[in-house]
Amino acid sequence: MTTQDLFQFIFAGLTSGAIYALIALGFCVVHNTMGIVNFTQVDFVSLGGMLLYSALFSAGLAMPIALLGAVFGVTLVAMLVERIGIRPARSNDPVVLIFLTIGLSIVLRGLMALVWGKNRMAVPSLTGDEPLRLFGAAIMPQTLWILALTSLTIIVLVWFYRKTSLGLAMRAVATNPRAASVVGLPLGRIRMLTFGLAGALGGLAGILVTPITTLSHDVGVLLGLKGFAAAILGGFGSLPGAIIGGLGLGLLESLSAGYISSAYKDVCAFVVLLLVLFVRPKGLMGK
Numbered sequence: 001m002t003t004q005d006l007f008q009f010i011f012a013g014l015t016s017g018a019i020y021a022l023i024a025l026g027f028c029v030v031h032n033t034m035g036i037v038n039f040t041q042v043d044f045v046s047l048g049g050m051l052l053y054s055a056l057f058s059a060g061l062a063m064p065i066a067l068l069g070a071v072f073g074v075t076l077v078a079m080l081v082e083r084i085g086i087r088p089a090r091s092n093d094p095v096v097l098i099f100l101t102i103g104l105s106i107v108l109r110g111l112m113a114l115v116w117g118k119n120r121m122a123v124p125s126l127t128g129d130e131p132l133r134l135f136g137a138a139i140m141p142q143t144l145w146i147l148a149l150t151s152l153t154i155i156v157l158v159w160f161y162r163k164t165s166l167g168l169a170m171r172a173v174a175t176n177p178r179a180a181s182v183v184g185l186p187l188g189r190i191r192m193l194t195f196g197l198a199g200a201l202g203g204l205a206g207i208l209v210t211p212i213t214t215l216s217h218d219v220g221v222l223l224g225l226k227g228f229a230a231a232i233l234g235g236f237g238s239l240p241g242a243i244i245g246g247l248g249l250g251l252l253e254s255l256s257a258g259y260i261s262s263a264y265k266d267v268c269a270f271v272v273l274l275l276v277l278f279v280r281p282k283g284l285m286g287k
Helices: 003-034 041-057 063-086 094-116 141-163 165-175 177-182 187-212 220-234 239-259 262-279
Strands: 132-134 137-139
Touching: 003 041, 003 137, 003 141, 003 165, 003 187, 003 220, 003 239, 041 063, 041 094, 041 187, 041 220, 063 094, 063 187, 137 141, 141 165, 141 187, 141 239, 165 177, 165 187, 177 187, 187 220, 220 239, 220 262, 239 262
Parallel strands: none
Antiparallel strands: 132 137
16 A cells, blocks of 8 residues: 555545534534434435425526535425424423434425435536546545535534624523523424524535435435444534544544545544443543
8 A cells, every 4th residue: 555545545434524523513403402412314315415406407507506405405494394293292202202303204204205316416526527636536526525624524513603792692501401491482383493403514514415416215224324423423412523523433434444445434434433332431532
């Protein structure tokens, strides 16, 4: 293995890790506000790619408009999932609500199969397919878009939570829902908007990863589970932990595939995940 190969594996790992980090952030924002694991997050990833496909080939929109429209569409669907599927539940038991999200995930996957079918589809990259050279490694333009848009999303998310009134309200509800309710914060609306934020993060992940993978109604399941693992690795509920966990998991997969075997990349990544949790049961950044 040469230094060029090492950089190739690192860039591949960062690409996968950025996608895992976006999905993990979606899991964390819902968990912090509602105290549940939202398994519909995996379907928001698939839906983002599906809506991008329809916007490009059915509506004939340009790529920038199609991208924004797909993210907005997933956000609306996520808000409807909370308003129609989660809020009417008569139980506030987190276990019941988690199983409810599993059922809603199955429903969403079935609806996507009905609308778009079960055949594999393809979506073009955001820009060209001519690879660039950096430190001897060949990097596709889509990789640069993934890294750039993920970095921008993280910056905007930090600003949103620290500087906007809605972000501060979400943090208040996550810290103490009862106190937030006492001072007049609308818990139902904030939780619905939190679901919308998680949907936007998952949809963006699906949009960015779709050009380098095949697209189908269930493509987000495996990606979503790895994003969930990344959230656990970083410390479930910790936003910095989700980023570190996603990037770490992506790098572990890529380096183990390059230096050991691609057949064992998932095994190596999850063995390290287990070892970390044996030492720090709440994850790297968990408290």
